[in-house]
Amino acid sequence: MSGTRFSLNQWTARHWPLPELVETCAREGVGAGLWREPVREYGLERAAKLVRDAGLDVTSLCRGGFFTTAAGLDDNRRAIDEAAALGTAVLVLVSGGLPDGSRDLDGARERVADALAELAPYAGERGVRLAIEPLHPMYCSDRCVISTLGQAIDLASRFPVEQVGVCVDTYHVWWDPAVWADIARAPGRIAAFQVADWTTPLPAGVLTGRGLLGDGCVELRRFREAVDTAGYTGPVEAEIFNEELWAMPGEDVLALVRARYEEHVV
Template identity: 70%
Template sequence: MSGLARFSFNQATAKHWPLAEVVAGCVDAGVPGVGLWREPVQEYGLARAAKLVRDAGLSVTSLCRGGFFTTDGWRDENRRAIEEAATLGTSVLVLVSGGLPAGSRDLDGARRMVADAVADLAPEAAAAGVTLAIEPLHPMFCSDRCVVATLGQALDIAERFDPGTVGVVVDTYHLWWDDAVYHQIDRAGSRIAAFQVADWITPLPEGVLLGRGLPGDGCVDLRRFRQAVDAAGYHGPIEVEVFNAEVWARPGPEILAAAIAAHRDHVL
């Protein structure tokens, strides 16, 4: 199929579709890559999942997620995540930094914790051939999920390291609102490790975590984002990653077909 050379289907877009069926569906549709999540991979079995995607000829474009550096036990958990990414054959481990520590109001201190944690993990990631990809999330998630809220903040951390070791994620759902985002994409250049697309639905459904729409269902100029990352030198996979209960209620093959059509019509 034309237009699929860079397309990747993030399995979160079809949350209830079993991993083996996701892989088979992507192969049948001519999709070259998948973005995976640690929990369903662990449920399926890491070695078994790695063999599944490898035998199917699919590339794993990212593994989500590491991070949550402001919580106890982050170091061991992230070391495991690096190992899992390497086993799956992906060079991109998406990091969601974590929110404020319990009872804290020290936002600057929390961001320093994130930078220190990335520095701690960078040598192990480099040795494993895995890029730590810092994903900024929309500011509404700052208190509980991600104190890194802009692409500029993510780059302030990433630029301390080699681009192959620490990069950034450009996610349209989280960054579309920022009037500096296109300047920051240009600044990011070779540090763009992943590009994820989803639309912003108006009004948001109840529960903002599930407010992502398929490309074309909302108000984001997704093609402008794609053109901007292209101009910055990123020509890697484009993952469609959507969290939406109404989308999840549809059959997996139908979701995949809709994501492919949306990618062609609103991203390319």
């Protein structure tokens, strides 16, 4: 674990070349959450060596899942293997939306549970914990049929705690009136904690509409205090999909987001 809990998710500085991100984050003593696509483009073995040589704390790998659509169990097993190779104990899962032409939401959610039953032991054997991430309900049809933290906790609770947990992402769960009670009932189940703010009006490209910490309406510090009270002591990963940040040099993104973290989250 690095000297600070702050971690920069790679997608926050999306266009920063992997070697520069790894070198800078390691030098600054902060962690980094990596994504499969740029790691695969760089080469998994090369990326794993890069991380090891730099001494970087890889706080998570994004992402596995999409169980209800095109992605299969084989791809998720590869994702688990990639996480293990990179030295991270957390693979974040986005469950997937409804299959094409389907309206069977209950059935889609059970498909997620069935996939986890297959993958959880495999992950546990490799020292990787699956972190179910609920996404805002606006993504339910096409990206994630798990919409609330309560749903994610109930699903994770079917499996050993060391194999399956949840990811609390403030951008996706801030609106839920049950979220505080759900965090409180999740000791041991929180595997990852990600922060971003919610600003309005939302841009046309909703996926790139996450706000810089402090620019929106999310009680970021309250979330951090709540997960702490629930026993979570791991990294606080800033995952902000934002076109303005993506246009900035990576080192500037790191400095800005870290300063906002210190101001609004700590």
